[in-house]
Amino acid sequence: MTISKAACIGGGVIGAGWVARLLLNGIDVAIYDPDPEAKRKVGEVMKGARRAYKKMLPNGLPKEGRLTFARTIADAVADADFIQESVPERLDLKHRVLAEIDLHAPANSIVGSSTSGIKPTDMQVAMKKHPERLVVGHPFNPVYLLPLVEIVGGEQTFPEAIEVAKEIYASIGMKPVVIRKEIEAFVGDRLLEAAWREALWLVKDGICSVEELDDIMRYSFGIRWAQMGMFQVYRVAGGEAGMRHFMAQFGPCLKWPWTKLMDVPEFNDELVDLIATQSDEQSGKWSIRELEKIRDDNLVAIMEALSRQNKGRGWGAGELYNGYTKQLSGLAAKKAPALKSKAQKSAATAKAAKPVKAVKGKKR
Amino acid sequence: MTISKAACIGGGVIGAGWVARLLLNGIDVAIYDPDPEAKRKVGEVMKGARRAYKKMLPNGLPKEGRLTFARTIADAVADADFIQESVPERLDLKHRVLAEIDLHAPANSIVGSSTSGIKPTDMQVAMKKHPERLVVGHPFNPVYLLPLVEIVGGEQTFPEAIEVAKEIYASIGMKPVVIRKEIEAFVGDRLLEAAWREALWLVKDGICSVEELDDIMRYSFGIRWAQMGMFQVYRVAGGEAGMRHFMAQFGPCLKWPWTKLMDVPEFNDELVDLIATQSDEQSGKWSIRELEKIRDDNLVAIMEALSRQNKGRGWGAGELYNGYTKQLSGLAAKKAPALKSKAQKSAATAKAAKPVKAVKGKKR
Incomplete structure (x- = not known):
C-alpha cells in the first residue's frame, strides 16, 4: 500500500523529519502542532532535507507534496490514510492525542506512533473506535535520511495492520523491522x-x-x-x-x-x-546547522558508497538506497516526462520555474 | 618516530592484522608464533589486506616489507625498535611472553600489547629490565583497515613511552587515542x-x-x-x-x-x-572469506566516501584516510621514482616484476 494523504501530529525534530520524508516523496501532508514556532521549525528541517535529497538525486527531485498546517487534530487527520504521531513522550499526552486521532481519522487509516519507548498496548487503550490500527513506527533521527523504522504491535493491533504499516514505510524508502515481542524501548533504543x-x-x-x-x-x-x-x-x-x-x-x-x-x-x-x-x-x-549539514552529507556519502558495493547491487543501507533513489528518480521523471533533448530540457526548466500542477500517477 | 624494524609476537587474527599493516607500510617484520599453521594463516590475512589496499591505492602499493618467521621470541625481537604482542588473553601467558620480549629486545624499543582487557600495570610486573616501555596498543579488527588504537600506560610506563607509541602508531596510518586512566577493557570494549x-x-x-x-x-x-x-x-x-x-x-x-x-x-x-x-x-x-572481502570493501568505501567530505578535507576516519593514502602513495612513488612518461612507465613495470631492493628513505 502507498500513501495518498498523510497527517503528522507533532512537528519537533522527529515530526518534522517525517513531514520532510513524506513531502519529498511527493505526498501531501497535513500537520498539526500547537507550537507558534512550528512553521519556522518545520521549514528549517525541510531546508536541510531538501539539501540532502539534492545530493542523493543530482538529476532533480520529485515534485514535493503540499504541506498544510491544520488548526486541529481533527482537521489534520480527516482525510488521511496514514497518520504519524510524534508528540512528547508522556503517556497522558499520547492518550489524549491518540484518542483525538482515533475519533476523526478514516476507519481504514493506519496510525503510527514515533514513541521510542512506550508500549503500543499501553497507548492503544485510549483509542475507543479502532485500536487495532495502531502500530509503533519508531524512526531514527534524521528521519528523512536514516532508513530504519521499528514496527511494534500491541495486544489489540491486528496482524494486518502491521503488514500494511510495513508496506507504507517501505513505500517511502524505509527499512521496516518488525519487533517480535512488545517490550519498552524496543531494540534500537x-x-x-x-x-x-x-x-x-x-x-x-x-x-x-x-x-x-x-x-x-x-x-x-x-x-x-x-x-x-x-x-x-x-x-x-x-x-x-x-x-x-x-x-x-x-x-x-x-x-x-x-x-x-x-x-x-x-x-x-x-x-x-x-x-x-x-x-x-x-x-x-560549528553551529548546530553546520553540524547538521556535515552529518547529512556524511550519511548520504556513506549510503551512496555502500550502494556501489556487492557487485553494484549495494549492501545494507546501500542496497536500499539504490532502490529508493531509483524510485524517486522515477517520480521526478514523471514530473517532467518530456526531458529528452537539451533544447527540451531547457524549455522544461523554464516551464518548471512556474508553478505547475503535478501529474498524478498511481504510484506515489 | 617511525619504525625501522618491527616484531610481532602471535599471529592470530589480530597479530596477522598487525603484520599486514606493517608490511604494507614497507616495514620489515619478524614474527614469532609456535602454531605450525601460522605461515598459512598469516598468508591468508596478507592476501585479504593486499586486496583491500589495492582498492585504497589504485595507482600501486609501496614495496612490501620483508616478513621473516623467527624460531624464538629472542630471535624475533633482537633488532626490533617496535614490538607488538598479540598472544591469547591469559595473564600467565602474557607474563611469560612479555618477560621474554623484555629480556631480548633493544633497551630503547617500544613494546605494545594488543590486549583488549588486561591492565598494563598487571602485565608489566613481568618485565624486569624495562617495564617503563610497555603500553597497551589495543587495535580493532581488521587491524590493517580500522584506524583506532587505544593507548594505555601502566603505573610503571614512562609518559615518554606513551608519546613515542602515539607517534609510532600514527606513522602507520592509525588514530591513537590515549586513555586517561587505566581500567580493565579500556573504553572501546x-x-x-x-x-x-x-x-x-x-x-x-x-x-x-x-x-x-x-x-x-x-x-x-x-x-x-x-x-x-x-x-x-x-x-x-x-x-x-x-x-x-x-x-x-x-x-x-x-x-x-x-x-x-x-x-x-x-x-x-x-x-x-x-x-x-x-x-x-x-x-x-557466504563463506567467511567472502564475508571478509565484503566487509573490507565496505570499510574502504566508507572511509573513501568520508575522505571527500568537509570540503575535500575529509571527516573523521576519512580525514585520516586522506593523509594515510597520500603517505602510502608517496612511498609507492619512491619505489619507482622515474614514472613520468608512458614509455618509462612500461619499462618500470617490467623492471618491477623482478625483485628489487627498496630505496630506503628516511620516512617509512
Whole structure:
C-alpha cells in the first residue's frame, strides 16, 4: 500500500523529519502542532532535507507534496490514510492525542506512533473506535535520511495492520523491522541506552572525554556497524572456526567485572555540566546547522558508497538506497516526462520555474 | 618516530592484522608464533589486506616489507625498535611472553600489547629490565583497515613511552587515542560489552533474531556512529537548544527499567546454539572469506566516501584516510621514482616484476 494523504501530529525534530520524508516523496501532508514556532521549525528541517535529497538525486527531485498546517487534530487527520504521531513522550499526552486521532481519522487509516519507548498496548487503550490500527513506527533521527523504522504491535493491533504499516514505510524508502515481542524501548533504543549509560560512566569517571569517546567509536566499530551489525561482524572475526568458536571464546568475558551497567550514574548538574562543557570543546566551532549539514552529507556519502558495493547491487543501507533513489528518480521523471533533448530540457526548466500542477500517477 | 624494524609476537587474527599493516607500510617484520599453521594463516590475512589496499591505492602499493618467521621470541625481537604482542588473553601467558620480549629486545624499543582487557600495570610486573616501555596498543579488527588504537600506560610506563607509541602508531596510518586512566577493557570494549550483553538478552528473550538486530544497527545508528560519535550525534539531535537541553530531556530515561544489563544471561549451550543457528540463517550463504572481502570493501568505501567530505578535507576516519593514502602513495612513488612518461612507465613495470631492493628513505 502507498500513501495518498498523510497527517503528522507533532512537528519537533522527529515530526518534522517525517513531514520532510513524506513531502519529498511527493505526498501531501497535513500537520498539526500547537507550537507558534512550528512553521519556522518545520521549514528549517525541510531546508536541510531538501539539501540532502539534492545530493542523493543530482538529476532533480520529485515534485514535493503540499504541506498544510491544520488548526486541529481533527482537521489534520480527516482525510488521511496514514497518520504519524510524534508528540512528547508522556503517556497522558499520547492518550489524549491518540484518542483525538482515533475519533476523526478514516476507519481504514493506519496510525503510527514515533514513541521510542512506550508500549503500543499501553497507548492503544485510549483509542475507543479502532485500536487495532495502531502500530509503533519508531524512526531514527534524521528521519528523512536514516532508513530504519521499528514496527511494534500491541495486544489489540491486528496482524494486518502491521503488514500494511510495513508496506507504507517501505513505500517511502524505509527499512521496516518488525519487533517480535512488545517490550519498552524496543531494540534500537535498548542498545543505545546500554552504550549511553556506559558512556556516561566513562566520562564521569574521567577515563576519557566526550570527544575521545566519540573518536573511539567512529574510528573503529562505528564504521563496522555501518555496514554489518554486531553479530555478522563477530561471525567474521571468529574466522575459519565460525560463530560457535567466537561465542565460546568471547562469552566468558561477560563474567568479567567490566561494565558498570548494573548501576546508574547520578544524573546531577555536575554530570550535565561536565558533558555539556566537553561537548562545547569538541563541537563549539560549528553551529548546530553546520553540524547538521556535515552529518547529512556524511550519511548520504556513506549510503551512496555502500550502494556501489556487492557487485553494484549495494549492501545494507546501500542496497536500499539504490532502490529508493531509483524510485524517486522515477517520480521526478514523471514530473517532467518530456526531458529528452537539451533544447527540451531547457524549455522544461523554464516551464518548471512556474508553478505547475503535478501529474498524478498511481504510484506515489 | 617511525619504525625501522618491527616484531610481532602471535599471529592470530589480530597479530596477522598487525603484520599486514606493517608490511604494507614497507616495514620489515619478524614474527614469532609456535602454531605450525601460522605461515598459512598469516598468508591468508596478507592476501585479504593486499586486496583491500589495492582498492585504497589504485595507482600501486609501496614495496612490501620483508616478513621473516623467527624460531624464538629472542630471535624475533633482537633488532626490533617496535614490538607488538598479540598472544591469547591469559595473564600467565602474557607474563611469560612479555618477560621474554623484555629480556631480548633493544633497551630503547617500544613494546605494545594488543590486549583488549588486561591492565598494563598487571602485565608489566613481568618485565624486569624495562617495564617503563610497555603500553597497551589495543587495535580493532581488521587491524590493517580500522584506524583506532587505544593507548594505555601502566603505573610503571614512562609518559615518554606513551608519546613515542602515539607517534609510532600514527606513522602507520592509525588514530591513537590515549586513555586517561587505566581500567580493565579500556573504553572501546566497555561500550562493545555493554551493547553485546544487551544484544544477547534481546535474542535470548526472542525479541528479535540476530539478523533483525544487525539490521536495526546498520540501518540506523551504525551509519550515524561511523561519522560522528554518540555525543556529537546527540548534540545535533538536541537541535537549537543544544547539549544541555538534550541531556535534560534524555537523562531521566536512565531511570527507566529498560535495559537488562544489571544481570548476565546464562551463557549455556542453548544460547550458543540459538545464536549460532540464527547466524547461519543470516550469513550461511557466504563463506567467511567472502564475508571478509565484503566487509573490507565496505570499510574502504566508507572511509573513501568520508575522505571527500568537509570540503575535500575529509571527516573523521576519512580525514585520516586522506593523509594515510597520500603517505602510502608517496612511498609507492619512491619505489619507482622515474614514472613520468608512458614509455618509462612500461619499462618500470617490467623492471618491477623482478625483485628489487627498496630505496630506503628516511620516512617509512
